[in-house]
Amino acid sequence: MALSDEDAASGYALSCVAKVKGDVTIETEIEPPASQAVATVTLAKSGKAFLVESGETVLDAALREGLALPYGCRGGACGACKGALMSGEVGYDNEVQGLTDDEQANGVILTCVAKPKGDLLLDIELIESASEIKVEQFPAKIALMENLGGDVMRLGLKLPESSRMQFLAGQYVEFILDDGERRAFSIANAPHDDELLEFHIRHVDGGKFTDQLFNKMRPGDLLRIEGPMGSFFVREDSERPMIMLATGTGFGPVKGIVEHLIAEKSQRPIYIYWGGDAEDALYLDSLATEWDRQHSDIHYRPVLSKAGDGWKGRKGHVQDAAVADFTSVAGFEMYACGNPGMVYAAKDLMVANGMSEEHCYSDAFEAAPSSK
Structure with a gap:
């Protein structure tokens, strides 16, 4: 790199080759040292x-x-x-x-x-068990509302400065509505990254909570939550390869688990199968693809049940795609999250193909009653 005549006339110099003649004052930018x-x-x-x-x-x-x-x-x-x-x-x-x-x-x-x-x-x-963590209620302020594509929102909640909710990757919380009714949503961030609690929420037409969230709520609004809850969390004492199955926003807790394992520098093989009807259902496909590219132990396979002619990926259902990739799934663990039909079918299929039933972990997203 060389200096232009204009730069030289303005007093710029190349410190790597400039020789000082007398006292000088230099204005430059110095990169801060890396954390040690x-x-x-x-x-x-x-x-x-x-x-x-x-x-x-x-x-x-x-x-x-x-x-x-x-x-x-x-x-x-x-x-x-x-x-x-x-x-x-x-x-x-x-x-x-x-x-x-x-x-x-x-x-x-x-x-x-x-x-x-x-x-x-x-x-x-x-902390290795959900029973070791206290379940509590917290006020939470909406800090982030981001459209992830189609009818899915990334919701970020901020707890009071004096509060933190400890949780295991994959668990969920319950949102407490004004009339006392509750709606359960899985946490989509890893425990180490808890500045905000992240949720992936799909707008259900006529849904009592999601209609309010998508149409009326804004950043700064207050909600009340209780958690953490659930037995869907990564088993830290295991080294078994993991088959992770997700449909729709079931990808949220899978994301939290994977990001936790990446932070932990785990070397457990992870096989992720994320399914939907069409490509836009895979709202963070680029993130999962990046995991696959950057980490040799993470393998991502998107699966569409109603694929168009241009789709070059896997077709059908996630559980079928998973068992087709292995001669036997004995010695694996399954983490399945999403619609109940997939979750129950996946467990039966994995057990039929050699997986121990005690190594099948799941979270079925049951639909809440409509407000209409």
């Missing part, structure tokens, strides 16, 4: 370890790595994130509220606000 790891935290009971970057708390680093440590407020007040230091030292930016003097003297820390001063060995339990 300042500590390694090892969890004594599981043996798992993760790096903490400069400025991060222990909890933030663990969640970034896909490790489900317990937490509540994420502000150092509730005490839900307590862990016991076996070695190492931490510091806090502010006075600690959620610990007694005795706890601090005995090495108990609050992972949500504790910052390592070096490597740590920490005694704390990983």
Whole structure:
């Protein structure tokens, strides 16, 4: 690259070849340094370890790595994130509220606000079961309403600054309507990325909640939710290959699970079959395609049941496409989410082709009554 006469006349110089004659003042842009790891935290009971970057708390680093440590407020007040230091030292930016003097003297820390001063060995339990997470009600403000194509919206909800909802990838929450009725929707983001709770919601004509959401609600409106709920979540203690089946917005919890496994740097093979009537039903096809391209362990197969003449992908139903790809599915796990017909048929088909019934996990989206 060379300087034009105009640039040179204006005082620009190429620092890589310019030689200084006397004192000079240079105005330039310097890229900020990349984040650097300042500590390694090892969890004594599981043996798992993760790096903490400069400025991060222990909890933030663990969640970034896909490790489900317990937490509540994420502000150092509730005490839900307590862990016991076996070695190492931490510091806090502010006075600690959620610990007694005795706890601090005995090495108990609050992972949500504790910052390592070096490597740590920490005694704390990983969350591996839905029963270990408290189900609570939260007020939630609509922060994002994004059309994903056709009749599907990405809804982002923001909880109060003092609140966080811990959940396992794949679980759902219930939206509590003004009259007390409830509607269940799956969480579409991974637990480590919880600035907003993400939901993929299809507009059902005459639907009591979705008519209100699509036609009347706006960013800033308040909702009330309760969660997390459900047994549809990734089993962390397994290394089995995963067959993930989704129809329609059943892709939402699949997205949350896959993004969690990517953050966790899991090497489990994942085979995703996402089905719909037509191409526009696969509203985040480009995202799933990118997973397939970037990660050698992730394999994405879109499937259309009413494919047009120009469709070059798989045709039929997702469960049939999946079993056609394997001689046997013994040793696999199935995660199926979407319309009940697919979910029930998929379980029967997988078991008939060698999968253990106890390794079939599902979430059937039952339709709510119409308001009309």
